[in-house]
Amino acid sequence: MAEAYLGLVTRLILSRARVLGADHLVDIQVSGGSIRRIVPAAHGDAAVLGRAAGAGAAAPEVVDLDGRWVMPGLWDAHTHMEQWALVRRRLDVAPATSAEHAVRLVEDALDARAAEGGGVGEPLVGFGLHWVTWPEPPTAEMLDAVGDVPVVLLSFDLHSAWVNTAGLRRLGIEHPTGLLLEDEMLPAEQLDHPSGTTLDRLVHSAAQAAAARGVVGVVDFGMDDNVGAWRRRVPSWDGLRVRAGVWYWDLDAALAEGLRTGDPLSGPDGRAPAGELTGRPLVEMGSLKVISDGSLNSRTACCFDPYEGSDGPDAHGVLNVPPEDLHLLMKRATDAGLTCAIHAIGDRANSLALDAFEATGARGSIEHAQLVRWSDVERFAAGRVTASVQPEHAMDDRDVAEGLWPDRTDRAFPLATLAAAGVPLALGSDAPVARLDPWFAIASAVTRSRGGREPWHPEQVLTVEQALAASTAGHGVAPGEGGPADLVVLDGDVPGLGSHADYLVQPADPSDVSEALRTMPVAGTVLGGEWTHRVL
Template identity: 45%
Template sequence: MNQSRPEDTPRTPLTLRNVRLPGTETLLDAQLAESRVVSLRPAAAGAPGSLAGDSLDAAGRFLIPGLWDHHVHFTQWVIQRQRLDLADTASAADVLQLVRGALASGQTASSGVVGYGFRDGLWPDLPTLRSLDEATGSVPVGLISGDLHCIWLNSALQRKLGVCTDSSGLLREGESFAVMDQLQDPAALTTQIYAQTAADAARRGVVGIVEFENADNIGQWPLRTAAGVDSLRVEVSVWPDSLQAAIAAGLKTGDVLDERGLVTMGPLKVISDGSLNTRTAWCWEPYPDVDLGHPHSCGMQTVPIEELQQVMRQARDAEIAAAIHAIGDRANSAVLDAFEALGMRGVIEHAQLLRWEDIPRFARLGLTASVQPEHAMDDRDVADAFWAGRTERAFPLDALNRAGVPLRLGSDAPVAPLDPWVAMAAAVSRSRDGRRAWHPEQRLDPATALAAAVRGGTAGGAAGRGTAGAGHLVRPGDIADLVVVDSDPLGDPAGGRLREMGVAATLLGGRLTYDGIS
């Protein structure tokens, strides 16, 4: 398999005129050729025609490296737009009312109703199979939680899929993932909707994603880029049930998988525990004594550690990296132990709830923390309820950064929007919707957040001193994956305006994937 990254397509040289770098006022011309930044020079005083090739006048806007979302479930993000939106519900009763309305409208699919986005952690009432059946009758209905870790099914859908729940009507973790995979309508997942969703990401400055969909990413994404889904670079993951096939094919992390050079082989993905909202995140201490509807008082270890180490070892020996989901503090301790036992570097996905003593281990073991700051805004009230007295070490972004741990920002879309500006805003402000900042001592500064949102720019400084270095700056010789934005992303220390950052243009290898200037 090709280890190099071929150029996307040859193109005419392009000059971005009158750009500024973050934190500066000097106007520059950025000259692009052969998919790279050739030079950054003081802005030419002459007419545009005096510059080689085409040119685009940025009119003093700011030039930054292209943004990455380092944790995406792309098909789930694509299809959630077609599902009944449950995000604003605050109770089981609210959900049932929306479902009844959807059924009464007559606009639901003949195959039934799929909803997405409820968060039941703080509901005053509990979901039950009986109440869902009473609201839905014989129409198959499946309702997916906002964190993707549980699903509420009525009896009609259970009969259709051959599954069975307890009296809650809920399935969690592995059982729920298997059901979700069966709720996707292949006819609705057209090349056009993938292309439009990728283009929408480009409009927010995104040039690349790390794909963690539980699917045949290795086979499907090259077909998509060949069919014209070409607005993004995609690093694809492989899950344990497909690992042996990837090894047999001789694939290694970093291999180029498509003719366009847009799709590369990424890591092995393993889920080691659950989520906080579903109260399945594996923790050292039990959750409060409430009726969780399941017997796991400390959450769930979803894969035995011996099995986790075995599959990680297979990946390591085949030169495939590892990205391991760990949310609870006990899960993070166990995953750190696994990496240490194997002498293996990689990424811990989420690193959401941590023990203080485990934070320096990330840096000592050479591990990266792939974090989703917007989850802190979604989970703050749940954490205050179910992790009371420990929330100072929930989403401890600054502590990780000060310990010298490289950070990557992501969304876990559709759990949060596929929009790195949302992630950066949450990381810098620790606030949303006008609320007081939640544990503001764990905020990142804007330069560190921006560096963690680009590929190659990672936060985490030498000797434990957090610094973005130059990871947020464009330099000659860089691949021309670039974004032109309306204002200085470093000019808002509080982070309140980052969510609405105006993006004027996005370039992938020097090719415009979004043009809001011309």
């Protein structure tokens, strides 16, 4: 692979590519981890392309895309990579419609494990409970029907866990019901964590699966010494770009080391990150992460108005971090050069987070922004606070929201309103709460529909271009000269691409559009000029 443009080796030419904004096919020349030139297509003639790359040069790798779309590579702006890696091997209890149904799923899994001759007496961890919709909340006694095997069933939003008596005993927890909420459930989530080496292998496998869907980068909010875990992986990491967040309980260590957002993270022995070969380090320091309130499905998201049918001190949800503590944490982070990522789901939590951004001068994002007062939309825009949102959650939560927030769902996931006000948007999955696949987030943002259902508050849809632009970490919807050679090659057409009208005014069924986006075939993914996925 070969020679030079501006003194750099042209390693790769993506020939006869289709890019947004060009009325003809183009050739994209890549070297040094960047896009060096985008020129009219030379019709796939390797000799012509070689001469274009530099006289006397050895021929670069030329890949004829035959008119396939090329876009900036996709990012997932909110993940928990270790959790996502683990969920891929945990028992799926999402189908459970009652406590009895969940118990049957656990019994079946234990029977299957016994039949295979493995794991007898070892803890069983499941994931995906939607217990808030059940006729009655689950208890440890109900789950004790499976026997004396420690069992932990995590809710799909990772804000609660249902644990049997044996599981509580294994965790060293005394609890009156076995339904653990918010901070009290954190030890339960750790029950089946493997060793560092095994966990790193699982994370790398998850990254490879993400690359196959066009992903080139993730923002990771792993909870257990996230910065240290990524430093351990750095020397051999080649899967994705990673911005590694730091939780407030690890903030002192990050500040003592002088880490700033955007700093490259080196390996434990100081070795340079592997990503320097692709133009810039793959693993960088991210933001301070603070969870200010709970979640809708646990009735702990902090709201101005009470939940439907609720009364008492927690009828409005809960604050995990008092406002004065949130201000202090954000001020310390900001003064040290860290951006802030503040989890806020309820409208009161969002308003308090915006207060903290204004008071401290912090930069960064509100993660989720699920329920927002109309008067706070302009505050998002004025402070340039990014709304880091997960549109697939709207599809997961629509029925629960209608039951618990029946008078305010017009303000739930108000993506179009935020975009129209000029609020920066970043789409993500919150994996494992939703699957790490940006096409699912894009589909939900564009259609507000899934599984053939009518769109939910369709006035809040994004256009396809808005959703794509919110999924590329600021790199827009078309590759540009000088930009990073982080690209996705599609094997199909994107519905509505190139049209600035939303899909609802086009002759397309929302269900068809949703399905087309969710199943978008990806022909290749390029990270810093190197293929991480390729079926061409």
